[in-house]
Amino acid sequence: MDLIDRYLTAVAAQLPVNEREDIVAELRDLILSRFEDRESELGRALTDDEKEAILREIGHPLVVAARYRKGPDSLVGPELFPYWLFGVKAGLLLMLAIQGVVLLINLVSGPSEGGQLVAQAFHGFFGSALTLIGAATLTAAIFEHYGVRPKFLTQWRVKDLGAFGLSDPAAWGASMSSSQGAKSAWAAPRAPKAPHWPGGEYLFSFLAVGVFVLWWVGVLRFPGLLHIELRGEDAVVSGAPIWAVLYGPILLYAIAQMAVDLASLARPYAVRMRAAAQIVIAGVGFWLAWTLFQAGHWLTLSAHGETARVGGDWSLVNFESLQRFNAVGRDLEAVAGLLSVIFTWMLVAMMIGMVFKALTNLFRLAQPERRPQIA
Numbered sequence: 001m002d003l004i005d006r007y008l009t010a011v012a013a014q015l016p017v018n019e020r021e022d023i024v025a026e027l028r029d030l031i032l033s034r035f036e037d038r039e040s041e042l043g044r045a046l047t048d049d050e051k052e053a054i055l056r057e058i059g060h061p062l063v064v065a066a067r068y069r070k071g072p073d074s075l076v077g078p079e080l081f082p083y084w085l086f087g088v089k090a091g092l093l094l095m096l097a098i099q100g101v102v103l104l105i106n107l108v109s110g111p112s113e114g115g116q117l118v119a120q121a122f123h124g125f126f127g128s129a130l131t132l133i134g135a136a137t138l139t140a141a142i143f144e145h146y147g148v149r150p151k152f153l154t155q156w157r158v159k160d161l162g163a164f165g166l167s168d169p170a171a172w173g174a175s176m177s178s179s180q181g182a183k184s185a186w187a188a189p190r191a192p193k194a195p196h197w198p199g200g201e202y203l204f205s206f207l208a209v210g211v212f213v214l215w216w217v218g219v220l221r222f223p224g225l226l227h228i229e230l231r232g233e234d235a236v237v238s239g240a241p242i243w244a245v246l247y248g249p250i251l252l253y254a255i256a257q258m259a260v261d262l263a264s265l266a267r268p269y270a271v272r273m274r275a276a277a278q279i280v281i282a283g284v285g286f287w288l289a290w291t292l293f294q295a296g297h298w299l300t301l302s303a304h305g306e307t308a309r310v311g312g313d314w315s316l317v318n319f320e321s322l323q324r325f326n327a328v329g330r331d332l333e334a335v336a337g338l339l340s341v342i343f344t345w346m347l348v349a350m351m352i353g354m355v356f357k358a359l360t361n362l363f364r365l366a367q368p369e370r371r372p373q374i375a
């Protein structure tokens with residue numbers, strides 16, 4: 001096999017089967033024409049090194065094949081890259097906040113090696129960050145390859161751009177303190193505040209629930225989340241059987257919430273549509289919280305060859321149970337008792353919150369849809 005055949009074989013291997021023959025024939029004519037022109041200039045036959053130099057001028061087989069290949073030439077093209085970058089930045093910021101909370105809980109929960117906890121937090125953050133970037137890149141690559149463009153990317157409106165101001169650090173202080181001095185230097189004095197675009201809330205909810213879903217299915221991991229420091233040793237936290245029973249319903253509940261948030265991003269002022277969906281989600285959330293509460297056993301702590309159950313019932317729903325926060329010790333039973341009180345009150349608060357969520361959305365459902373007038 002001569003140089004031309006080897007070169008064309010390498011190119012053909014990168015091309016679709018039904019197009020190889022025509023493209024290879026075209027390339028062969030181009031190469032032979034180049035060879036003949038050079039031989040005419042030199043007045044003699046070309047050596048193998050001279051032929052190889054011409055082939056290098058034409059291009060590497062991978063590059064040449066890419067010129068003939070249909071579809072995008074990159075995983076994330078220039079049109080989708082800004083959206084990819086914004087999504088990655090928002091996701092990384094959210095993961096950083098979660099890791100910070102986990103690190104703070106571990107540092108406060110008891111004596112431990114601070115450096116080790118910080119190292120675990122960094123390890124968890126970078127592992128989660130790589131997973132997020134990989135998932136975002138895969139999604140963008142699919143969009144790029146199949147030419148998918150969601151409606152909110154192509155039919156956007158200027159009045160719906162409020163959430164993107166979150167990428168300006170200079171505006172964060174302004175949103176928290178409402179002070180003119182904290183606003184971006186380039187921003188002109190603002191008129192009286194107009195009705196804000198609710199899409200920012202939906203976007204944050206979508207990202208937050210998305211991180212939970214990735215953690216719930218095991219894609220994301222937060223080291224130290226299921227460990228408690230007891231007397232210089234880790235107490236392992238394991239879930240009760242009720243979590244296996246509710247694994248699927250909780251996953252579907254979270255995915256449904258993400259779907260509602262995504263639909264709300266596409267139609268941010270469809271208040272009644274979102275309210276109707278949120279009533280159903282609130283009902284499911286109440287059922288999940290009630291089922292967990294009725295189970296009475298949520299976690300099991302294991303340390304030093306001993307175990308202790310974390311669970312509770314209505315007997316813990318009183319202010320006397322809160323006195324355990326002042327008198328708790330560091331033994332296994334004491335920590336399990338404290339966690340039992342915390343989980344009991346959390347589930348009760350969750351059920352109350354779901355009731356208020358349903359009532360609030362019932363009120364919104366009864367109201368006509370109003371779209372703010374843009375001056």
